[in-house]
Amino acid sequence: MRFEKDTIEILKKALIKMEDGFESLPGVDTDHDLEGTEQVIMEVAERMQDNFPYFHPLYAGQMLKPPHPLARVAYMLSMWINPNNHALDGGRASSRMEKEAVAQIAEIFSWKNSLGHLTSGGTMANMEALWISSKLSPGKKVLASDQAHYTHNRLCDVLGLHFESVPCDDEARMDVSALEEILERENVGTVVATIGTTGTGSVDPLPEMIELRKRYGFLLHADAAYGGYYILVDNLSPGTRGAFDRLHEVDSIVVDPHKHGLQPYGCGCILFKDPEVGRFYRHDSPYTYFTSSELHLGEISLECSRAGASAVALWATQRLLPMVPGGEFAKGLSKSRDAALWLYDKISSDGRFRTILSPELDIVVWAPNGASASEISLRSEELFKAAEKRNLYLAKFKYPSSLLRAKWKGVDFDQEYVTCLRSCLMKPEHFDWIERIWTILAESAV
Amino acid sequence: MRFEKDTIEILKKALIKMEDGFESLPGVDTDHDLEGTEQVIMEVAERMQDNFPYFHPLYAGQMLKPPHPLARVAYMLSMWINPNNHALDGGRASSRMEKEAVAQIAEIFSWKNSLGHLTSGGTMANMEALWISSKLSPGKKVLASDQAHYTHNRLCDVLGLHFESVPCDDEARMDVSALEEILERENVGTVVATIGTTGTGSVDPLPEMIELRKRYGFLLHADAAYGGYYILVDNLSPGTRGAFDRLHEVDSIVVDPHKHGLQPYGCGCILFKDPEVGRFYRHDSPYTYFTSSELHLGEISLECSRAGASAVALWATQRLLPMVPGGEFAKGLSKSRDAALWLYDKISSDGRFRTILSPELDIVVWAPNGASASEISLRSEELFKAAEKRNLYLAKFKYPSSLLRAKWKGVDFDQEYVTCLRSCLMKPEHFDWIERIWTILAESAV
Incomplete structure (x- = not known):
């Protein structure tokens, strides 16, 4: 996959526009160490490869949602001024x-x-x-x-x-x-x-x-x-x-x-x-x-x-993206919720899994089947790893056994918490990818 | 004056390097509204012209120091991942x-x-x-x-x-x-x-x-x-x-x-x-x-x-820029302090002004002469505006009269605070520009 880079050209144009506001100021000679800067930044880029791919629809784990490219470029542009909103x-x-x-x-x-x-x-x-x-x-x-x-x-x-x-x-x-x-x-x-x-x-x-x-x-x-x-x-x-x-x-x-x-x-x-x-x-x-x-x-x-x-x-x-019902921003949130409902339906009708709650917003929590809290927890760990090997990134979540007793009849709650799996489906793109996410999940659970 | 833009090319190279770490992930189709994004960003750029030029050596006012171009580009690069350092x-x-x-x-x-x-x-x-x-x-x-x-x-x-x-x-x-x-x-x-x-x-x-x-x-x-x-x-x-x-x-x-x-x-x-x-x-x-x-x-x-x-x-x-004595970073701070000492000497040996303290670090506080606290305050306001007209940006500072009585003999302290002027000379470039800053200040005080 490739990162979005079109907004960089927009940034350049905007910088030229912004500096027009300061044209009465004399020029400043600077001698920044560009070579050294590039060296360090390339080192940073290499180190930053060591991250989960939060920006990708196959990251369906913790509560992490990428910024909109527009938000990113606006933030970048502002850093040339670096304003302080205290005063x-x-x-x-x-x-x-x-x-x-x-x-x-x-x-x-x-x-x-x-x-x-x-x-x-x-x-x-x-x-x-x-x-x-x-x-x-x-x-x-x-x-x-x-x-x-x-x-x-x-x-x-x-x-x-x-x-x-x-x-x-x-x-x-x-x-x-x-x-x-x-x-x-x-x-x-x-x-x-x-x-x-x-x-x-x-x-x-x-x-x-x-x-x-x-x-x-x-x-x-x-x-x-x-x-x-x-x-x-x-x-x-x-x-x-x-x-x-x-x-x-x-x-x-x-x-x-x-x-x-x-x-x-x-x-x-x-x-x-x-x-x-x-x-x-x-x-x-x-x-x-x-x-x-x-x-x-x-x-x-x-x-x-x-x-x-x-x-x-x-x-x-x-x-x-004005925040109005029916607008593009609202539709993105609706899609996240639809993705969560779709995945919840698939998981809850599959005998290999146990669910807990129908999602109220866009988070799905579930676990592989098992006879006891400890067995379920162990299998959650295994499924987490198996999915990661297939490029699907889930999160783990410790759910209190006390809230599960009434729901998971017959399970032996031999520990205070059950490690479950959790997907925050916060990206609108999750909806378009949800069948693929389910396919990988189902394969990983074999 | 023109903004530094060389680091944008470094950003592009670094993005390509960073995405190598995620090459096993499938591509994602996106259809961001680039035209709309550009329109909004150009509007932002125009609005952001309404700022003091914090990045410029002739901004010698509040405690504002521009980020190093390297810091800015590293921050920008990170926003493609948008990591959360909580966990x-x-x-x-x-x-x-x-x-x-x-x-x-x-x-x-x-x-x-x-x-x-x-x-x-x-x-x-x-x-x-x-x-x-x-x-x-x-x-x-x-x-x-x-x-x-x-x-x-x-x-x-x-x-x-x-x-x-x-x-x-x-x-x-x-x-x-x-x-x-x-x-x-x-x-x-x-x-x-x-x-x-x-x-x-x-x-x-x-x-x-x-x-x-x-x-x-x-x-x-x-x-x-x-x-x-x-x-x-x-x-x-x-x-x-x-x-x-x-x-x-x-x-x-x-x-x-x-x-x-x-x-x-x-x-x-x-x-x-x-x-x-x-x-x-x-x-x-x-x-x-x-x-x-x-x-x-x-x-x-x-x-x-x-x-x-x-x-x-x-x-x-x-x-x-390792933080070691004698290193480039330390030298930048030394220059700021030298700039402050130089300006303080000029101001304190000029009969039109009153100073208060020899700078311990890189801040100079002073005021135009006057018979009373209220007159000095008024003249500070005037000098602030006169300097701004000449592209020199100072800050104002309310100094307690109680701390000035012993220093400014003969002044009638007819109010609790005296409005003074204040320059935080935090940019290393301030040293190279300090004579020019003084020239504008001296002209503005006429």
Whole structure:
């Protein structure tokens, strides 16, 4: 296979256009060591061959999605300026592009007057959400499901907040009666609803959680880092759709453009429904914030120096592929989900395999058959390797035995976790390749 | 002026080399909208003209330094793989390059057995340092000078730690007697030594702080985000050199490769002298950490998904420009400092201006003369604009009147802050352009 290289010509043209803006400046003599640079870069290229082929449809493993070529070229172009979106003094154009791009993301959740900004990733975005929650309801507990990302538990420890995890039902969604039991006995300030767990793509039952909020009063934070963009598609199951339809009712949303938004790492995004929370960020910097009375992004974010290039790449992508239902971007997500459903059907009707959940988004988790948890785990390891030999790249996933007992009758659960296989089918191309993926998988399982 | 574009040809060659590693994979048909991509990118290029020329020697303002062309091309190349340095499953080659690059940074501080990793920036790096400090000395106070970066005060609030700021002496360094006074009355767990304030480049008196540590017992964290690399140069003043010579005795160091390490945003780095602190990061992720028993960087960092491209760019830069005293990289820093000293001499011997401090690193802060704080501030604003009209880009800086009273005798301090001018002379090219910069400045001040 060959890499896409057409965008390099576009980059050259764009550099010429961009430098027109600086034509009044005198030329600068530089004597960069081009020979040395080439030598090192060729060494880098050789070392970088040692990677799974994340960009290829036959990589159907971990949660990795290649950036759109447009996002890549926009990011590259920006690096000639290397703007810093902390302040307008560090990046006027990219700060404005960030504000526009973030407003467009807020719009897919029907938020018109929210406060938000980009972050370098999901950890910082979720941390800001939990931090603001703790300011709004100090001293109270934070809850998230036991299938939520481990970052919530750890961030609460970092922030000095009390955390408790809520058991999940058999569909890996937060168990609402378990949630209510905790709400009864604890002083809960914030509940995290995971909109697409990173493990199985399960979506917490948001409508029921919103009902409980009416009775118990707490802040709802949606960790939609992975799943958020799925609000745009037309092929969700009614239950999952029901959760997305209520997403606009939460207090804060995290969505990672570097997960499903076609962006290179690191690009996260935090949105707050109530723009008034901006007051908690306030600080006084003596050396920035001078150029204008316009908002500097550093006034509403915890991070200081931050790549403006991420904002430029995101803005450009959303310009080419507007985030509207029925648009090309939404169709790409629908295809990923169709690919997941197709593969799930094949696997679950094949006696050699066991499945767990019908995919809510685009992740399929399954395992080869076996009499015990340990045997199934061993066979997962073997299948992982056999597939890799045939150029099909899967991921492994430790699934709690406790969530499998009711589903896998007759299996001897002789260990706490079962190693399963997991495919995040995040690339639109996965749909076109799914029969081939299945063929290789079926061959590997012999 | 024209942008450097020679590295684009190197990128093309490297892409061909890199794809050789994936030649066993079948080709993929794609139909990217090249025309639409070009249209959007040209629009981006036009919008990006609206920026200060950070890359040009006549930009002598805020703390912005362009990435080395090699760093840029390495970052670009990596984006075709888009590795995620959270786990080896997300980026084998780039994780190893990160470990090598971070070990090389630790070495400039003479640390052979430390624990460290890259972060997306200085905020996260300093937060990890303060968080680990709070684990090692729970419930105790954190101190930093009142010229330290505002992030320390705010991060302590975020982490739920008690913070107090220590007054500075007239050189904008932490006042050691004020520090001792606080150590006497408070239960202090951590003292932050700023090794190069972002305002004036002042270096806290580390030797005296280490003496106090013997008597009072506290953790020392060095925020060397901006100044750390200056340990490599041969032209520091004896006092400043004395601080750098003791840097290896602190407990943790933050240094930002995206400030003085020739890297694009966002690239920070945190180092801990005692690798045992890794235990505080421990967590259990069910879906990553599978490929090997080798260390996954996500096991020793707070951030989860994180750009492997930053590590690749850093590794490549350090490969071409090893961080050794007398090397090309160190010489570049020395030139920046020489440029700052040269400009400081010119300004301080010109009756139209007032200076404040002899630069410890490469930042010069000064102001036009005037009878009062308000008049000086007004004239700074005017000079800022007059210079910009002549293509010289300065920065403005609010300096506390309290630190100026002893220096600027006879000035009527009719307001709390004085707006001064500030030049971060971070580019090696600044040295070659410094006479021209001075000429424009002198003309603008007429």
